Amino acid sequence: MTDAVRRRVRDPQARRRDIVAAAAELIVEVGVDAVTHRMIAARAGVPLGATTQYFATLDELRGEALQSLAADVDARIDGIRTALAERGATPAVLAELLVQGLADARAVDADRAVVTAAVYDPELRSLARRGSERLADALAERYGRSRAVAAAVFIDGILWHACISDDPLTTELIESALAGILGAPTTTSD
Amino acid sequence: MTDAVRRRVRDPQARRRDIVAAAAELIVEVGVDAVTHRMIAARAGVPLGATTQYFATLDELRGEALQSLAADVDARIDGIRTALAERGATPAVLAELLVQGLADARAVDADRAVVTAAVYDPELRSLARRGSERLADALAERYGRSRAVAAAVFIDGILWHACISDDPLTTELIESALAGILGAPTTTSD
Amino acid sequence: MTDAVRRRVRDPQARRRDIVAAAAELIVEVGVDAVTHRMIAARAGVPLGATTQYFATLDELRGEALQSLAADVDARIDGIRTALAERGATPAVLAELLVQGLADARAVDADRAVVTAAVYDPELRSLARRGSERLADALAERYGRSRAVAAAVFIDGILWHACISDDPLTTELIESALAGILGAPTTTSD
Amino acid sequence: MTDAVRRRVRDPQARRRDIVAAAAELIVEVGVDAVTHRMIAARAGVPLGATTQYFATLDELRGEALQSLAADVDARIDGIRTALAERGATPAVLAELLVQGLADARAVDADRAVVTAAVYDPELRSLARRGSERLADALAERYGRSRAVAAAVFIDGILWHACISDDPLTTELIESALAGILGAPTTTSD
DNA sequence: TATGAATGAGTCTTCATTCAT
DNA sequence: GATGAATGAAGACTCATTCAT
Numbered sequence: 001m002t003d004a005v006r007r008r009v010r011d012p013q014a015r016r017r018d019i020v021a022a023a024a025e026l027i028v029e030v031g032v033d034a035v036t037h038r039m040i041a042a043r044a045g046v047p048l049g050a051t052t053q054y055f056a057t058l059d060e061l062r063g064e065a066l067q068s069l070a071a072d073v074d075a076r077i078d079g080i081r082t083a084l085a086e087r088g089a090t091p092a093v094l095a096e097l098l099v100q101g102l103a104d105a106r107a108v109d110a111d112r113a114v115v116t117a118a119v120y121d122p123e124l125r126s127l128a129r130r131g132s133e134r135l136a137d138a139l140a141e142r143y144g145r146s147r148a149v150a151a152a153v154f155i156d157g158i159l160w161h162a163c164i165s166d167d168p169l170t171t172e173l174i175e176s177a178l179a180g181i182l183g184a185p186t187t188t189s190d
Numbered sequence: 191m192t193d194a195v196r197r198r199v200r201d202p203q204a205r206r207r208d209i210v211a212a213a214a215e216l217i218v219e220v221g222v223d224a225v226t227h228r229m230i231a232a233r234a235g236v237p238l239g240a241t242t243q244y245f246a247t248l249d250e251l252r253g254e255a256l257q258s259l260a261a262d263v264d265a266r267i268d269g270i271r272t273a274l275a276e277r278g279a280t281p282a283v284l285a286e287l288l289v290q291g292l293a294d295a296r297a298v299d300a301d302r303a304v305v306t307a308a309v310y311d312p313e314l315r316s317l318a319r320r321g322s323e324r325l326a327d328a329l330a331e332r333y334g335r336s337r338a339v340a341a342a343v344f345i346d347g348i349l350w351h352a353c354i355s356d357d358p359l360t361t362e363l364i365e366s367a368l369a370g371i372l373g374a375p376t377t378t379s380d
Numbered sequence: 381m382t383d384a385v386r387r388r389v390r391d392p393q394a395r396r397r398d399i400v401a402a403a404a405e406l407i408v409e410v411g412v413d414a415v416t417h418r419m420i421a422a423r424a425g426v427p428l429g430a431t432t433q434y435f436a437t438l439d440e441l442r443g444e445a446l447q448s449l450a451a452d453v454d455a456r457i458d459g460i461r462t463a464l465a466e467r468g469a470t471p472a473v474l475a476e477l478l479v480q481g482l483a484d485a486r487a488v489d490a491d492r493a494v495v496t497a498a499v500y501d502p503e504l505r506s507l508a509r510r511g512s513e514r515l516a517d518a519l520a521e522r523y524g525r526s527r528a529v530a531a532a533v534f535i536d537g538i539l540w541h542a543c544i545s546d547d548p549l550t551t552e553l554i555e556s557a558l559a560g561i562l563g564a565p566t567t568t569s570d
Numbered sequence: 571m572t573d574a575v576r577r578r579v580r581d582p583q584a585r586r587r588d589i590v591a592a593a594a595e596l597i598v599e600v601g602v603d604a605v606t607h608r609m610i611a612a613r614a615g616v617p618l619g620a621t622t623q624y625f626a627t628l629d630e631l632r633g634e635a636l637q638s639l640a641a642d643v644d645a646r647i648d649g650i651r652t653a654l655a656e657r658g659a660t661p662a663v664l665a666e667l668l669v670q671g672l673a674d675a676r677a678v679d680a681d682r683a684v685v686t687a688a689v690y691d692p693e694l695r696s697l698a699r700r701g702s703e704r705l706a707d708a709l710a711e712r713y714g715r716s717r718a719v720a721a722a723v724f725i726d727g728i729l730w731h732a733c734i735s736d737d738p739l740t741t742e743l744i745e746s747a748l749a750g751i752l753g754a755p756t757t758t759s760d
Numbered sequence: 761t762a763t764g765a766a767t768g769a770g771t772c773t774t775c776a777t778t779c780a781t
Numbered sequence: 782g783a784t785g786a787a788t789g790a791a792g793a794c795t796c797a798t799t800c801a802t
Contacts (some may be wrong), residue, residue: 010801012765031310033223036792049767052794116306119353128354150367153359154340155346163309164318169343177340178231182372202782225777239784248776392761403681411690413603416796429763438797496686499733500601508734528722533739537727543689544698549723557720560750580780607772619788622773680783 016054018044023065028109032062032117038151066117069110070127076107077131081138089142091184095175102162102169112163113157132156143182150181204243208234214262215256218299222252235321256307261299261315266297267321271328279332281374285365288345292352292359301355305346322346333372340371384468391423395556396434398424406453408489412442412497446497448529449490457511471524473557478535482542492543495536511570512536523562530561555568585626589615593635598679602632602687636687639680640697644724646677647701651708659712661754664721665745668728669738678732685729713752720751 022044026035037058041048055061080097087093102108118128132152139148154177161169179185212234217227227248231238245251261311277283292298308318322342329338344367353361369375402424406415417431417438425452435441448463450509460477481487512532519528534557543547559565580680592614594634596605607628611618650667657663672678688698702722709718724747731739 009196010765015765028288031223033221037794038792047767049764049769049796053766056794058793108212110310113352115354116309120300123356127358131350132354146363146366147259147370149359150363150370151345153347153351154344154367154371155347156350157345159341160321160346160350164305164315164322166319169339173340176336177344177371180337180340180373181367183342183370228775228778238786242777243783297793411603413601414666416799418796427763428765432798433762447711492689495730495734496689499682499686505734509736512731512734526743526746527750529739530743530750532730533727534724534747534751535727536722536730537723537725540685540726540730541702544685544695544702546699549719553716553720556649556716557724560720560753561724561747563750580786585786590788606770608770617788619775620786624787628772635777659791 009046010056015044015050015125019046019051020064020068020085020188021052023061024110027062027069028106029065032113033134035062039183046115057101063121063123066121066124069129070114070124070131071109073111073131073133074127074134076101076111077134082097086131089139091175091178091182094139094178095171098158098166098174099171108159111159112135115159126142139182147182151178154178154181166187203242204233205236205240207263209236209241209244209251210254210258213251214258214300217252217255217259218296218303222256222303225252227251231309231333234301239303253313254313256304256314257317260314261305261345262297263270263301263304263321264324266291267324270300271311272322274328275355281365281368281372284341285328285361285370288364289358298352301349305349329372333374337372344368344371354372392434393560394426395430399426399431399441400444400448401435403441404490405555407442407445407449407497408493410492412446412493415442417441438483443501443503446494446501446504447507448489450494450504450511452487452493453494453505453511454514456481456491458516461514464518469519469557471558471562474519474531475551478538478554479548481549488542489541491539495539519562523564527562531558534558534561582624585614585616585620588630589616589624590634590638594638594680597632597635597639597687598676598683602636602683605632609685612711615659620629633691633693636684637697638702640684641760642677642696643681643684643701644697646671646681647704651704654708657684659709661745661752664709664748665741667746668725669741672728672732672738676731682733685726701742711750713754717752721748724748724751 019040023035023040027139029084030039035058037048037051039059041051044051051061055064080094080101084093101128114124115128118124130156135155136145136148136152139151143151158174160167172189200353206232210232212277213225213230216229216233221230225248227238227241231241234240241251245254249331270284273287274283284371303316308314322345325345326335326342329341348359348364401418403415403420406419406423410419413437417428420441421428421431431438431441458472460481463477464473494504495508498504501552513534515535516525516528516532519531523531538549538554589610591613593605593610596609596613600609605628607618610631611621614621621628621631623649625634648673653667655665684694684696688694705725706715706718706722709721713721724726728739728744
């Protein structure tokens, strides 16, 4: 009769979301292959059974969490696209946006997790590819397809540098490189 | 029986190496978290006990396999450095070497596996970082530290593009981008 | 809403029967140990909760389903008894009735399920025994208790033969055997 | 350092046999569908892991246990065939042998378990069928195929009677019935 | 009353690790 | 030293049962 007995939440929608969110967090933290039902349940603050009630298999749950992470990545790319459209798709603007994004360690980790998982997951692969392509699209009009793709590749490189290296790339370095790749003038002189 | 025993006992070093090699292969193929003693023993063609005889824990064995993969990556970077030194560190030469390297799917996968694992493994992290740095070193003398680092970042991006995308980057695209990043002319050789 | 509620609430008796019927079907199809609340609810087209609303435990529900199957078996025996009374309890008539019954695979399966379950369930055991006895009763008056019991035993054997064998027993074989057991002529009708 | 630490048996053959034997016992006692790894391990006096070390799946273990039960049944049929060959395949001899067999409750249960399981298991089905056929074969030479098959069917009926009924069939009843079925004279007058 | 979300015990299975041989 | 049997702690998943709504 203590409050230990009170266990029901009765907000299935929220609970489902909590579980997916917990799974997404853990995927980012420990990797897709290392997450377990138990870890997810503990993180979400739900009993073990809840994780299997809402998702037929762990794979399904992982998939949904990954999709959620991918959606976040996509939203950030949208943000960059919008900002580029508003402020002009110059190396300077892009570099600033990228450095801003890089400051959000959580976002960087999420991005990395999605890309990493995409290697083995076809569905995620096309999502990850699409992200790069949409970034390239935003630059292609002004700089041509080829240079835009190269810039997107460089940006992917930035992501991994951020994950592996301790000292972050400077805005200047990024801007210069983008300018070189895109064949555009830099703010500061070379 | 002497013969059979000798075959079994002969060259513990070689056996050790076989086990590490098998583990490395499997890590590349199925991921660090999926490898097991049993898989490794089967792949290496050694009895299960051998995998625990030479390595105190699976983690230790995994670590050594990862180190071995990192050494391979390092060797490939050495190859690139040597070639750059011999043929001239131009975007054209570098692009050609990179495309050559990309053609070796096994090498690409190994590289990816190392980078992916490095995110969670401090020791590997510094190894992975060192690879990028040595590549940058090879370019810094001629193009300056900053441009060299940017080129190394772009090269990391190429790796991931190769893993995620279906159509590979052309030599021309890579060369142009490198030329832009390094501030070097595209078509002239050294 | 009144309508929807009424539809849901209408005739709890019928719903109860539906659940038992679904459980009985499933027991025949997949075996007593394999049935679950979920399977039964799905088969009966009722919500999961309904299966626990009407029956305290799954065992209770299973028990009732088994009783229902046993009642069906009993009804079929009644049919045979009636037919024997009307047409004469001769081997020929009995064989014909048996072959007819054997043609109904569902009935055969139900019979088998009841007998199989009866081995572990005392209550069912007496029901199963009673079935055999009532069949024997129908023959005892004319052929004596002992021969009648032997005939009933033979008839039980027929059931299992039908379950295990691929080629069914012919009416002739059954009639001959019954005639031999009952000490009655084969070809003459009553 | 107590003897609780001493756990190794190091007689894999025997351990395997023990596990199969335990599984067979339990199948007879609680039914094929109710046996679990845990029950088997407990019965065999081995740790849980041992049951999965020797058998890839529970199904495989169940299968082997069932085969072992079927082999026992086969051996008993062999015994009957031999005895019939030596003493003459008369109803009297057969009845005596059957009653003897029926006295071994364990054997009866094993037989029942095999037949029950055979309904769902094709491999076992043919084994069970073969058992009946070999019994029929032993009688066919003397009494003709048709009567021999009918006798085998009757004998199957006896098995189930023994499982369901409390008072066993008398030797006389069985002998009379067999004599009737086989068209052979009885020892005692009718 | 009727429903289905909630919980955790229990299932099969895998495997790191230990250690007898 | 080399081998593989032994063990039990997890892991994924299922489901009887409870009970909030």
